[in-house]
Amino acid sequence: MIHARGLARSFTTRKGRERTEVKAVAGVDLDVEAGEIVGFLGPNGAGKTTTLRMLTTLLKPTAGTATVAGFDVATQSEQVRRSIGYVSQSGSTLPEALAGEEVVDHGRLYGISKAQATARGQELFQQLDLDGLWTRNPRAMSGGQRRRLDIAMGLVHDPKLIFLDEPTTGLDPQARANLWQHIGALRTDRGATIFLTTHYLDEADALCDRVLVIDHGVIVASDSPEALKQQVSGDLVELVLTDAAALPRAAAALGALAPGSEPEVDGLVVSLRVPQAGRELAGLLRSLDRDGIALEAIEMRRPTLDDVFLNLTGRSLREEAA
Amino acid sequence: MAASIASFARETWIVFWRQLRIALRNPAWVIIGLIQPVLYLSLFGPLLEPMAGILGTDNAYAIFVPGLLVQLGLFGALFAGFGLVAEWRAGVIEAERVTPASRTALLLGRVLRDVVQLLVQGVVLIALGFAFGLRASFGGMLYGLALTLLLGAAAACASNALALVTKSEDVMAPLINSIALPLLLLSGILIPMSVGPQWLETISDFVPTKHVVDAIRAAFAGNFGEPILWGTVWAVVIFVVFVIVGTRTFRKENA
Numbered sequence: 071m072i073h074a075r076g077l078a079r080s081f082t083t084r085k086g087r088e089r090t091e092v093k094a095v096a097g098v099d100l101d102v103e104a105g106e107i108v109g110f111l112g113p114n115g116a117g118k119t120t121t122l123r124m125l126t127t128l129l130k131p132t133a134g135t136a137t138v139a140g141f142d143v144a145t146q147s148e149q150v151r152r153s154i155g156y157v158s159q160s161g162s163t164l165p166e167a168l169a170g171e172e173v174v175d176h177g178r179l180y181g182i183s184k185a186q187a188t189a190r191g192q193e194l195f196q197q198l199d200l201d202g203l204w205t206r207n208p209r210a211m212s213g214g215q216r217r218r219l220d221i222a223m224g225l226v227h228d229p230k231l232i233f234l235d236e237p238t239t240g241l242d243p244q245a246r247a248n249l250w251q252h253i254g255a256l257r258t259d260r261g262a263t264i265f266l267t268t269h270y271l272d273e274a275d276a277l278c279d280r281v282l283v284i285d286h287g288v289i290v291a292s293d294s295p296e297a298l299k300q301q302v303s304g305d306l307v308e309l310v311l312t313d314a315a316a317l318p319r320a321a322a323a324l325g326a327l328a329p330g331s332e333p334e335v336d337g338l339v340v341s342l343r344v345p346q347a348g349r350e351l352a353g354l355l356r357s358l359d360r361d362g363i364a365l366e367a368i369e370m371r372r373p374t375l376d377d378v379f380l381n382l383t384g385r386s387l388r389e390e391a392a
Numbered sequence: 393m394a395a396s397i398a399s400f401a402r403e404t405w406i407v408f409w410r411q412l413r414i415a416l417r418n419p420a421w422v423i424i425g426l427i428q429p430v431l432y433l434s435l436f437g438p439l440l441e442p443m444a445g446i447l448g449t450d451n452a453y454a455i456f457v458p459g460l461l462v463q464l465g466l467f468g469a470l471f472a473g474f475g476l477v478a479e480w481r482a483g484v485i486e487a488e489r490v491t492p493a494s495r496t497a498l499l500l501g502r503v504l505r506d507v508v509q510l511l512v513q514g515v516v517l518i519a520l521g522f523a524f525g526l527r528a529s530f531g532g533m534l535y536g537l538a539l540t541l542l543l544g545a546a547a548a549c550a551s552n553a554l555a556l557v558t559k560s561e562d563v564m565a566p567l568i569n570s571i572a573l574p575l576l577l578l579s580g581i582l583i584p585m586s587v588g589p590q591w592l593e594t595i596s597d598f599v600p601t602k603h604v605v606d607a608i609r610a611a612f613a614g615n616f617g618e619p620i621l622w623g624t625v626w627a628v629v630i631f632v633v634f635v636i637v638g639t640r641t642f643r644k645e646n647a
Contacts (some may be wrong), residue, residue, distance in 0.1 A: 090602040103632070126490055127490070128486065128489060128490060147491045149492075151490055151491060152492045154490075156490040158483050158486050158490075160481075160482075160483035160486065161482050161483035161484075162482075162483045162484060162487035163482065163483075163484065163487075164414060164478075164479060164482050164484055165482060166414060166417065166418060167413075167414055171410070171413065172410075175406055175409075175410045176405045176487065176491065179406060179407075179488065179491040179492075179493040180491055180492060180493075220483075223487060232606075284557065298452075306587070329617065365579075382620060
């Protein structure tokens, strides 16, 4: 559905007399197959939106090529536009307009008739839990409703490929979970391919078959969330002791599970990353018990995409988002 | 070719209707736009009446109303871009640009709304002028109105293009004011430049809109001669230039 090779975009910024070239996207290769839900992950300024704007023909690449839905973004932009739905993060409707009319007018710009656009729009309003809001001003809608209205706008011409730019930014947790359901349903109900940018790891985790990580304008990883998390060397095992005297022995027992790495000690807490810790846990508990080491608590944490991100970029995505 | 012209017309029409619907739902701007010429007519017009002789006419309103028409066309349309900034902020422009619709249609649909608004305002102005004592050639008034619409369309194109480039009301407002004010003064909107000193008239000869104002005055007077030719040429040139500038701005950055 999407194939990009060496896709790049640079901007020239002027500072006094000096002209500097800033590479927003420095050569992106990516492939998305039909029916996939792919998350495009990266901190602010990593090149996510610039890449998305090139793939949706809103921005001309300065180098490289991309075909989207079988058409070249540079030379067949009109066909690309006809085949894709794009839901931008800045909204798509005028606050003073009427929701239904905005959807119908938008559909008609794709060449479908007024009657067809109306029927499609009303069907979408129903599917997206917007029934009864046809004649409402977007201004008078909740954030979640407005996002779903934006999605209805992007789907009115029934595209098979849908781009979503930060679809749940600014929504409360309930509205986000609700929107995830709707996004997931786009594939199950209409077989759509979905490409979405996000800087929420839980979103990528919950929605995507595959995650592309972009940093400093290049793709640094592309895999399923599970596989990416396995790249992080193991799960985090944390032992909380009752007695500081047992610390060295507990550290030795834990250290035996991952030869070559030192457990970290912090107060009464001993922790270590252990590959496939689930298999080792029973043995660890038995040996601690044998040694008479009492535990206040034991915790095992599977790696999160945030760990993945930290691993790949040396930065935490959460810090960036905050 | 015929098919693409048909779809271009259709897209322009869709954009135009959407704009008109939204404007009519909030008619405050239309009303404010109408009140301004009414105030000029009723509060400034009477001052001109005794000066008809100095102006070289027996009907001061035949001089005054054409000036107000151009003022309406220029000022009203130059501020049309403000609506576009709001639309851009709401994401509407981006959403429209991602459709296969012609970029020119996205612009012209909006300009058409401004032209229709100007047409209504112009007709009201001329009708009111009649009530105040305007007497002019009917065909001339129609021709003058047509020139006004051309000028207004050009100003609306320019304003929309400026809006898309600056994306900020705060930048646009002072910029437009500093362009429009000297333009209006040097066009002889209120009093013909021929009344003033030679140096001022010479400067004003370089201002295209002055020639358009002169042409509309000549048309009102039923004097279809050289001034009309020059004014018409200028109006057409200004129109074509700014439609091209506006369309290029709407296309820019797009693949």
